[in-house]
Amino acid sequence: MAGVKGAAGCVEELRRERAGCSFNMEELTNILDGGKDITTRRREIEDLMCGDPAFKDEVPTEYLSHEDRYTTEVRKVCHLARKMAQHNISSRELGITSVTNLLRDGNPLGLHQSMFTNALLGLASPEQQRRWGRLAQNNTIIGTYAQTEMGHGTFIRGLETTATYDPKTEEFILHSPTITATKWWPGGMGKTCNAAIVMAQLHTQDECRGPHPFFVQLRDLDTHHTLPGITLGEIGPRLGLNSQDNGYLRFDHYRIPRTNLLMRHSQVLQDGTYIKPIHTKLSYGTMIVTRVGIAVLCVKKLACAVTIATRYSAVRHQSELVPGEPEPQILEYQTQQYKLLPHIASVYALILSARSVASVHGKVTADISRGNVDFLPELHTLSSGIKAVSAQDSTQGVETCRLACGGHGYMASSRLPSLYTSATSCITLEGENTVLLLQVARYLIKSYRAAVKGKPVLPSVSYLAASPPVHHTPELSNKALVEAFRTSSASLVRETEANLQRLCDMGQNYPHAWNSCSVALVRCGELHTRYYICERFLSSVESVAVSEGTKGILVCLCRLYLVYHVTLNQGHFLRSGTLSAADLSTLEEEMSDLLARLRKQAVPLVDAFDIRDELLASTLGAWDGRVYERLYDEALKSPLNKTDVPKAYYKYLRPLIKASL
Numbered sequence: 098m099a100g101v102k103g104a105a106g107c108v109e110e111l112r113r114e115r116a117g118c119s120f121n122m123e124e125l126t127n128i129l130d131g132g133k134d135i136t137t138r139r140r141e142i143e144d145l146m147c148g149d150p151a152f153k154d155e156v157p158t159e160y161l162s163h164e165d166r167y168t169t170e171v172r173k174v175c176h177l178a179r180k181m182a183q184h185n186i187s188s189r190e191l192g193i194t195s196v197t198n199l200l201r202d203g204n205p206l207g208l209h210q211s212m213f214t215n216a217l218l219g220l221a222s223p224e225q226q227r228r229w230g231r232l233a234q235n236n237t238i239i240g241t242y243a244q245t246e247m248g249h250g251t252f253i254r255g256l257e258t259t260a261t262y263d264p265k266t267e268e269f270i271l272h273s274p275t276i277t278a279t280k281w282w283p284g285g286m287g288k289t290c291n292a293a294i295v296m297a298q299l300h301t302q303d304e305c306r307g308p309h310p311f312f313v314q315l316r317d318l319d320t321h322h323t324l325p326g327i328t329l330g331e332i333g334p335r336l337g338l339n340s341q342d343n344g345y346l347r348f349d350h351y352r353i354p355r356t357n358l359l360m361r362h363s364q365v366l367q368d369g370t371y372i373k374p375i376h377t378k379l380s381y382g383t384m385i386v387t388r389v390g391i392a393v394l395c396v397k398k399l400a401c402a403v404t405i406a407t408r409y410s411a412v413r414h415q416s417e418l419v420p421g422e423p424e425p426q427i428l429e430y431q432t433q434q435y436k437l438l439p440h441i442a443s444v445y446a447l448i449l450s451a452r453s454v455a456s457v458h459g460k461v462t463a464d465i466s467r468g469n470v471d472f473l474p475e476l477h478t479l480s481s482g483i484k485a486v487s488a489q490d491s492t493q494g495v496e497t498c499r500l501a502c503g504g505h506g507y508m509a510s511s512r513l514p515s516l517y518t519s520a521t522s523c524i525t526l527e528g529e530n531t532v533l534l535l536q537v538a539r540y541l542i543k544s545y546r547a548a549v550k551g552k553p554v555l556p557s558v559s560y561l562a563a564s565p566p567v568h569h570t571p572e573l574s575n576k577a578l579v580e581a582f583r584t585s586s587a588s589l590v591r592e593t594e595a596n597l598q599r600l601c602d603m604g605q606n607y608p609h610a611w612n613s614c615s616v617a618l619v620r621c622g623e624l625h626t627r628y629y630i631c632e633r634f635l636s637s638v639e640s641v642a643v644s645e646g647t648k649g650i651l652v653c654l655c656r657l658y659l660v661y662h663v664t665l666n667q668g669h670f671l672r673s674g675t676l677s678a679a680d681l682s683t684l685e686e687e688m689s690d691l692l693a694r695l696r697k698q699a700v701p702l703v704d705a706f707d708i709r710d711e712l713l714a715s716t717l718g719a720w721d722g723r724v725y726e727r728l729y730d731e732a733l734k735s736p737l738n739k740t741d742v743p744k745a746y747y748k749y750l751r752p753l754i755k756a757s758l
């Protein structure tokens with residue numbers, strides 16, 4: 098049933114919705130992909146993979162045991178890896194597609210293809226890259242990124258695993274001194290990987306030099322047995338992503354060669370002399386690039402969810418809008434439009450902003466290779482902010498889409514539950530959201546204080562320095578709304594800094610004063626990032642060269658995004674005096690108009706996300722809209738339906754029923 102395109106083959110409601118499309122769908126698809134060529138390549142790869150029966154699930158994942166789920170996904174991902182090699186598809190190219198949606202329950206090679214590979218690229222010396230790069234690319238070495246410990250995730254400086262240099266043998270001795278030092282969580286580490294980049298406290302010449310990355314072989318490359326001195330296993334069932342074999346790892350005085358310290362930024366010489374990096378946080382670089390990747394990854398989950406919920410809302414009829422008239426499509430209800438349309442706009446806003454951060458990442462990486470780390474704090478701030486806001490918005494958006502589908506949204510076959518469990522993981526992993534927003538706030542407060550003293554600050558926070566006098570915004574144009582965000586953000590930073598200072602003046606030490614202000618500080622981090630996203634979205638929409646119809650719809654989406662977030666955050670605007678209560682009423686009225694206008698384009702807008710049925714994998718969201726047939730077919734797959742009377746009847750129900758007779 099999957100993948101039928103064209104006017105025929107879909108239910109009448111969807112055919113009608115598509116007939117009213119006011120823009121060039123292909124242009125929107127190209128914008129989301131990042132260019133026409135990328136769309137072409139993405140489709141080539143998706144055609145190749147989706148057409149392959151080896152990726153089909155015979156039994157829905159939810160009916161499988163923990164072990165069978167893992168085995169099924171390993172089978173599929175190994176097939177995928179072989180196909181990638183055969184057809185010369187790189188991990189980066191795979192990243193432009195949604196092919197990993199063929200893996201329903203997490204990717205056992207996900208960490209290998211992302212953080213492990215990126216750690217080798219970013220933290221290993223050129224010689225080390227020659228040594229391990231090819232082996233990793235060939236999948237001879239399958240690695241993960243082992244940083245988090247049972248007792249320490251956020252606070253990297255608190256890691257307990259030690260790597261003590263022994264100059265006599267020119268080796269590091271890796272050791273897990275306590276239960277809390279057990280590495281805990283790394284994806285693929287339980288059973289799949291035979292190597293890892295391990296973050297451990299480097300000790301040399303009787304001094305601890307802080308957390309550093311080491312290449313560590315964990316299993317025999319031939320037998321796959323765990324090497325002596327290492328204890329490895331899988332951590333057990335999780336909320337979602339259960340095929341990703343997140344693992345635990347302990348070291349018992351396990352020796353590795355000196356040259357296994359990743360030496361791009363810092364080195365230990367044969368005699369144990371430590372050579373410092375040009376910036377102490379360069380060893381955290383893999384997390385920075387992954388945060389940008391995760392921002393994109395969770396928006397893709399949101400794009401799936403909103404596609405499913407929008408198509409379903411066009412097909413589903415419920416209640417009476419006008420008494421006595423036929424049941425309308427639920428998409429006619431304004432509340433339903435409010436649940437869905439802002440999230441369609443979010444997909445554009447977040448993808449375009451993450452792309453901007455990715456380009457800052459490219460520039461800063463080039464700077465660092467020339468010895469310039471001036472822009473690293475700004476990159477850390479942007480990547481932390483975009484990851485946190487994207488994960489939060491995507492998760493809330495996916496959940497809203499699930500709720501928007503009523504009871505059927507609760508069915509596993511809708512795919513909305515598993516989209517939720519994967520999106521929400523992004524709030525925690527790769528830096529817990531609150532913690533990352535506090536990092537953004539730290540940079541804002543520091544920059545604001547520097548600016549007040551007349552010191553130069555970097556571009557993304559220069560507005561703090563030039564904070565204009567608070568005034569009521571005279572008009573409500575897009576530009577004015579972005580400016581209102583900027584002014585409110587500057588005002589919140591100013592107010593929070595004043596509170597921080599007041600507490601210090603009253604005798605609190607700085608860390609306690611910081612903690613006392615941290616609810617407001619998180620808001621500062623969030624508002625600054627929202628301002629960045631709004632500014633990037635507007636500037637991308639203004640500069641994009643597309644046909645009139647496409648420009649029109651983008652402008653409308655951007656306007657909805659701005660109005661939606663201004664009204665959601667109205668407290669900040671009222672408090673800073675940038676908008677009045679009357680302005681907010683005007684914007685709320687405009688929101689009604691925008692919802693009504695965009696409602697007509699809702700289905701074409703999600704079609705433009707161009708997510709194939711095989712990758713959407715939803716009974717509610719398929720292109721042809723045949724929701725009820727699919728729900729029924731999926732129900733028939735329940736193992737309980739194999740027999741009319743279940744075994745449990747004979748074992749438990751019958752004795753109960755008969756006893757009461």
Ligand SMILES: CCCCCCCC/C=C\CCCCCCCCCCCC(=O)SCCNC(=O)CCNC(=O)[C@H](O)C(C)(C)COP(=O)(O)OP(=O)(O)OC[C@H]1O[C@@H](n2cnc3c(N)ncnc32)[C@H](O)[C@@H]1OP(=O)(O)O
Nearest residue numbers: 211251252253378381386387390391452455477526527528
């Ligand atoms: C559209 C195009 C997009 C293209 C993108 C392409 C990219 C593709 C790449 C990847 C694909 C992604 C695929 C995703 C699949 C992967 C799934 C991942 C699974 C999850 C894996 C993990 O979870 S790994 C573990 C992650 N762990 C964390 O993130 C821990 C979080 N904690 C921290 O980061 C830090 O400890 C901390 C920041 C919270 C604090 O650090 P610390 O205590 O050391 O510092 P201080 O608070 O004392 O601060 C000192 C000083 O340092 C600054 N700083 C901190 N971190 C950094 C940094 N990373 N870089 C630069 N500077 C940093 C801090 O701000 C302070 O600065 P001051 O100047 O002193 O104020």
Ligand SMILES: Cc1cc2nc3c(=O)[nH]c(=O)nc-3n(C[C@H](O)[C@H](O)[C@H](O)COP(=O)(O)OP(=O)(O)OC[C@H]3O[C@@H](n4cnc5c(N)ncnc54)[C@H](O)[C@@H]3O)c2cc1C
Nearest residue numbers: 242243244245249250251282283284522526527528529531
């Ligand atoms: C699905 C999944 C996959 C993962 N994959 C990997 C992997 O491959 N490799 C790896 O190394 N790790 C991995 N992790 C671990 C992940 O990176 C950590 O769980 C994450 O960084 C959060 O750290 P934590 O668990 O220690 O939470 P904690 O830091 O203990 O957080 C608990 C609470 O404390 C709060 N908190 C902590 N510090 C502060 C602070 N300074 N200020 C205010 N509040 C604070 C947090 O906001 C949170 O509410 C994975 C985790 C998950 C869920």
